[in-house]
Structure formats: C-alpha cells, structure tokens
Amino acid sequence: FNKSVFNKSIILQKKNLVFFRENMIEYKKIGLRNEEEFLKKKMNELSGGQRQKVAIARALSMKPKLLLVDEISSMLDDSSKVNIMRLLKKLQYDLGFSMLFITHDILLAKKIADYVYCMENGKIVKKGSVRKVFCSTEERKYEY
Structure with a gap:
C-alpha cells in the first residue's frame, strides 16, 4: 500500500493482469471519486474508510464469485463501520457474489450474516x- 491509489496499482492473478485504469467502474461503484487529487494520494494519506473502499475495489475488479472479508471493520470508527457494511451488502446484492465475513464483532455478525x-x-x-x-x-x- 505504499504506491499511489491509482497510478501504480495492479493485481496479479493466474490468468489476469488488471490495471485499475481499465477498471475505474469499480471505484465508482464503491463511491470513490475519479478525481485526480484523490487518485494521486498515497495509501497512508487516506482515511481508514477510504483504505477499505480501495481494498474492496481491488477485490471487485477481479469479479469474484466469493469475496473473503477478514476483519474489515476492526480499525474503523462506528460511522465508517456502518457505511462499509452497507456498501458491502449493497454490492453483494447488485453484483451477486457470495461473501465469507470473518469478525470478532458479534453485533456486526448478527446484522450482516x-x-x-x-x-x-x-x-x-x-x-x-x-x-x-x-x-x-x-x-x-x-x-x-
């Protein structure tokens, strides 16, 4: 995560090499703006919620059938936690993927699972x- 959010980000998978410039739609789906100042930021300049959204966009750019979500809310304040969970459920509904959600937060598990x-x-x-x-x-x- 020491690279800029956009310019150097790539994902490698066995058959795919995906550059985010070609998958900007994923950023739009999660509510991250396609503005140059945001896209040039380093990961350590983003809020916790923005970092999680970037991670979600990276995962979704691979068009997964199963999204593994491991303690995604652990470092977020309550407001950001609610926003990320709403976003994940909406994306799950819209895109039709299954989600394996790992958490120690029982109240959150009750709401999302x-x-x-x-x-x-x-x-x-x-x-x-x-x-x-x-x-x-x-x-x-x-x-x-």
Whole structure:
C-alpha cells in the first residue's frame, strides 16, 4: 500500500493482469471519486474508510464469485463501520457474489450474516442461522 491509489496499482492473478485504469467502474461503484487529487494520494494519506473502499475495489475488479472479508471493520470508527457494511451488502446484492465475513464483532455478525459459524480454539462449535446461533439461551455465551 505504499504506491499511489491509482497510478501504480495492479493485481496479479493466474490468468489476469488488471490495471485499475481499465477498471475505474469499480471505484465508482464503491463511491470513490475519479478525481485526480484523490487518485494521486498515497495509501497512508487516506482515511481508514477510504483504505477499505480501495481494498474492496481491488477485490471487485477481479469479479469474484466469493469475496473473503477478514476483519474489515476492526480499525474503523462506528460511522465508517456502518457505511462499509452497507456498501458491502449493497454490492453483494447488485453484483451477486457470495461473501465469507470473518469478525470478532458479534453485533456486526448478527446484522450482516445470513448463516454463522462460531469457532472456539480453532474448531467450529456451532453453526446455523443468526437466529438459531444467537437467540437461544444456551448460545448466549457467543455474544460476549
């Protein structure tokens, strides 16, 4: 992330070499403006929310069927967290990809997930719908 947001950014994948100049639509989909001053910024000059949006755009430029989202909200303030989650759900709906969302934030998991796997000591100890996993008295321990 020490390169500029736009000019030097590339993604390598087995069969694809994608330059962001050719995939600017992805930046527009996530609400990042196509303005020269933004695109010339270094990653360390962006806010946490802007950095996450750039990371999302990079991932979406590969047109994935499954988006792996690992602790995307951990370094964001509450307002940015809500905005990123709304954006992800909208993009998921609009673009039709599945999402594997990894988090320690139980409240966030309750809001975003359709299906939940709870892990303890590296093992899956509970799985099911949000309601099944988090609403029974027996499963209250996963809320803390």
